[in-house]
Amino acid sequence: MLEGLLVGLSTAFSITNILMVIGGCLIGTFIGMLPGLGPMSIIAIMIPIAIGIGDPSAALILLAGVYYGAIFGGSTSSILINAPGVASTVATSFDGYPLARQGKAGKALTVAAISSFSGGTIGAVLLLIFAPMLASVALLFHSSEYFALMVVGLSAIAAFAGSGQVFKALLMTLVGLIMSTVGEGALFSLPRFTGGLMDLQSGFGFITLAMAMFALPEAIYLVLDPKRSQQEGGSSGEIKDLRITRAEAISIAPVIGRQSIQGFLIGVLPGAGATIASFLGYAVERNIASKEEQEQFGKGSIKGLAAPEAANNAACTGSFVPLLTLGIPGSGTTAILLGALIALNVSPGPRLMIDNPDIFWAVIISMYLGNVVLLILNLPLIPYIAKILAVPRTFLIPFILFFTLMGAYIGQNNATELLILVGFGVAATILRFADYPLAPLLIGFILGRMLEDNFARAMQLYDGASFLWERPMTMGLLVLACLLIALPTYRARRARLRAEGVADAD
Amino acid sequence: MALDRWIALIFLVICGVYGYTAFFLMDVGMPPFMQRNPIWPSTFPKILSLLGVICSFVILMGFEKGADDPKPMDINYRRLTDYKLGQAILLISLMVLYAFSLRPVGFLASTVLFLVLSSATLGERRFHILIPVALIAAGGIWYLVQEVLGIFLRPWPMGF
Numbered sequence: 001m002l003e004g005l006l007v008g009l010s011t012a013f014s015i016t017n018i019l020m021v022i023g024g025c026l027i028g029t030f031i032g033m034l035p036g037l038g039p040m041s042i043i044a045i046m047i048p049i050a051i052g053i054g055d056p057s058a059a060l061i062l063l064a065g066v067y068y069g070a071i072f073g074g075s076t077s078s079i080l081i082n083a084p085g086v087a088s089t090v091a092t093s094f095d096g097y098p099l100a101r102q103g104k105a106g107k108a109l110t111v112a113a114i115s116s117f118s119g120g121t122i123g124a125v126l127l128l129i130f131a132p133m134l135a136s137v138a139l140l141f142h143s144s145e146y147f148a149l150m151v152v153g154l155s156a157i158a159a160f161a162g163s164g165q166v167f168k169a170l171l172m173t174l175v176g177l178i179m180s181t182v183g184e185g186a187l188f189s190l191p192r193f194t195g196g197l198m199d200l201q202s203g204f205g206f207i208t209l210a211m212a213m214f215a216l217p218e219a220i221y222l223v224l225d226p227k228r229s230q231q232e233g234g235s236s237g238e239i240k241d242l243r244i245t246r247a248e249a250i251s252i253a254p255v256i257g258r259q260s261i262q263g264f265l266i267g268v269l270p271g272a273g274a275t276i277a278s279f280l281g282y283a284v285e286r287n288i289a290s291k292e293e294q295e296q297f298g299k300g301s302i303k304g305l306a307a308p309e310a311a312n313n314a315a316c317t318g319s320f321v322p323l324l325t326l327g328i329p330g331s332g333t334t335a336i337l338l339g340a341l342i343a344l345n346v347s348p349g350p351r352l353m354i355d356n357p358d359i360f361w362a363v364i365i366s367m368y369l370g371n372v373v374l375l376i377l378n379l380p381l382i383p384y385i386a387k388i389l390a391v392p393r394t395f396l397i398p399f400i401l402f403f404t405l406m407g408a409y410i411g412q413n414n415a416t417e418l419l420i421l422v423g424f425g426v427a428a429t430i431l432r433f434a435d436y437p438l439a440p441l442l443i444g445f446i447l448g449r450m451l452e453d454n455f456a457r458a459m460q461l462y463d464g465a466s467f468l469w470e471r472p473m474t475m476g477l478l479v480l481a482c483l484l485i486a487l488p489t490y491r492a493r494r495a496r497l498r499a500e501g502v503a504d505a506d
Numbered sequence: 507m508a509l510d511r512w513i514a515l516i517f518l519v520i521c522g523v524y525g526y527t528a529f530f531l532m533d534v535g536m537p538p539f540m541q542r543n544p545i546w547p548s549t550f551p552k553i554l555s556l557l558g559v560i561c562s563f564v565i566l567m568g569f570e571k572g573a574d575d576p577k578p579m580d581i582n583y584r585r586l587t588d589y590k591l592g593q594a595i596l597l598i599s600l601m602v603l604y605a606f607s608l609r610p611v612g613f614l615a616s617t618v619l620f621l622v623l624s625s626a627t628l629g630e631r632r633f634h635i636l637i638p639v640a641l642i643a644a645g646g647i648w649y650l651v652q653e654v655l656g657i658f659l660r661p662w663p664m665g666f
Contacts, residue, residue, distance in 0.1 A: 164570055166570065167561050167565050167569075167570050168510070168565060170557075170561045171514070171517060171558065171561040171565060174521075174554055174558040174561055175517065175520075175558070177554050178520075178521070178524055178551070178555075178558060181551050181554070185547075187547075188547040190547060192532070192547055193524070193551075220594050220597075220598070221581060223590055223593050223594045223597055223628070224586075224589040224590055224591065224593075225581055225589055225590075226590065392630070393628065394625050394628040394629055394630035395625060395630070395636075395639065397597075397624070398620070398621050398624040398625045398628070399643070401620075401624060402620065402621060402643070405601060405604060405605075406651070409608070410651055410659075413658070415605050415606070415608050415609055416605075418601070418604070418605035418608070419605050422598060422601045422602055422605065425598075426598060430513070430583075431513065433509060433581060433583035433586075434508070434509040434510035434512075434513050435510060436513065452550045455550060456550070459544045459549070460543070460545060462544075463544050464544050465544075489570065
């Protein structure tokens with residue numbers, strides 16, 4: 001482990017990679033501030049550039065930098081103009097925006113930056129400890145366990161989708177899986193479901209799909225509803241007094257500590273991610289705060305600001321654990337990262353630590369670097385960065401559309417890809433109208449090939465489906481997957497029955 | 507019937523067609539040596555189509571009760587005409603047009619046109635800023651893609 005750490009250190013501290021971290025953080029912060037562009041859209045747009053770099057560790061470091069930058073940028077816009085670009089920073093605006101309204105925008109941004117920094121750093125330390133452990137356990141897995149593990153991951157994503165959403169998320173996952181079977185798979189070397197179209201021979205492009213699911217619907221939403229990107233008057237342009245007092249620092253320190261660990265653990269779970277971590281962090285801190293502090297929550301409490309910020313950054317780091325150790329993405333963002341890795345000829349999973357220790361460790365080390373860069377680069381730059389919020393939407397939207405088109409085009413060099421992009425983008429927008437979650441579709445699409453490969457390998461090894469019950473771990477995992485799907489439905493049902501006074505109150 | 511159930515119906519049909527292909531059309535003409543394999547190219551799609559049919563059926567029939575309160579931040583599709591629907595449709599058509607013009611008209615001209623027209627659609631009238639910005643962006647991206655990333659993009663119209 002120490003050896004790997006040193007390899008990682010030397011890789012991460014090369015000039016190129018440091019530049020990648022800095023560049024990624026800056027780009028992420030800038031674009032992440034723009035309302036409506038969340039980390040997923042930004043990473044999707046950045047992928048062609050990252051793949052163009054060619055070196056997998058540099059590309060992954062760049063994308064990871066963009067990821068933290070975007071999260072931080074998102075908090076900045078939710079504090080300054082109450083326009084959370086992403087769901088995971090909604091909780092930040094609860095107390096961040098009131099603080100900005102009181103003229104304490106500088107202080108709020110400092111608290112946010114320090115909490116994010118601590119959350120990210122504590123998360124990175126935990127990742128350093130847990131990832132190798134998990135990876136060494138995962139090495140014992142065979143293809144049948146992999147198959148079962150992916151089924152667990154996919155059902156967990158559906159299970160965390162929220163009340164009334166479980167079957168929608170499941171259906172979206174299945175649609176993603178179905179889409180992954182289109183084209184010529186590695187396994188059978190014959191085209192499936194192409195309908196005779198040459199353009200579908202190699203399947204749907206992953207970048208195209210990522211753009212169509214996230215960037216395009218967001219842009220269409222921005223067009224449909226001009227108020228989405230508009231500033232609400234009231235925030236003063238001047239940002240001064242970035243300092244926080246000693247008493248304030250002491251009061252938020254335990255909050256940050258608690259929420260970093262809790263956020264990390266939530267981030268590790270597939271499907272939970274930064275959004276749930278931040279809301280849960282906010283709720284937990286409000287509940288355990290003293291009476292008079294509880295009054296302050298929602299009116300500009302710095303504890304209420306520190307909690308979601310620490311939690312969502314720790315969760316972002318946590319979501320790298322399943323990606324790097326099992327090769328299973330837990331969120332839309334890590335799913336996109338996984339796709340990028342595969343495009344760069346790296347297969348994430350327990351072998352990653354052994355086959356490509358430089359990539360594995362460099363990414364982890366670069367997370368520390370990224371957090372430091374965010375803190376020292378962005379704090380003094382915040383007043384200037386905030387000016388980007390003034391870009392008018394008449395310029396912003398055409399450029400978002402253009403970058404999505406370019407991303408899909410240069411990936412495949414094929415104009416048909418653009419039509420597929422627009423078609424899927426419109427379909428995704430309609431799905432969003434009807435409250436269908438889109439991340440499961442992309443995760444299903446990316447995992448589809450691997451799921452089928454592992455399933456096929458296990459089938460061939462056991463000459464049939466007997467591995468499902470002959471291998472205890474496989475069976476255990478599959479039972480867990482069934483429980484994960486059944487539990488939310490069962491609980492919702494019981495809650496409803498209890499409300500009607502049918503079920504006994506146990 | 508609410509939109510989500512209409513969508514479930516569409517997915518039900520898609521899964522049905524997909525399943526029909528997997529169950530009845532794909533295995534026809536499979537070479538004999540493959541038939542001895544425990545797994546066929548159609549095995550996985552068969553499972554998927556069955557699960558897909560079940561899931562879309564559950565949503566279609568509304569078996570799963572959810573939270574009824576609509577989210578405040580999102581768009582209410584029932585009153586879509588209250589939003590800038592025309593602009594959105596125009597922009598989508600512009601994107602389709604861009605896809606068709608990229609080859610015959612060349613990257614530079616079609617990009618500048620796309621940026622200017624879509625900006626104008628959104629109500630931008632300061633063409634003295636808009637056109638230079640679009641020119642610089644198109645040229646800059648072309649340079650990046652062609653020279654830095656090394657991917658060929660036809661810059662000029664066909665015939666040049």
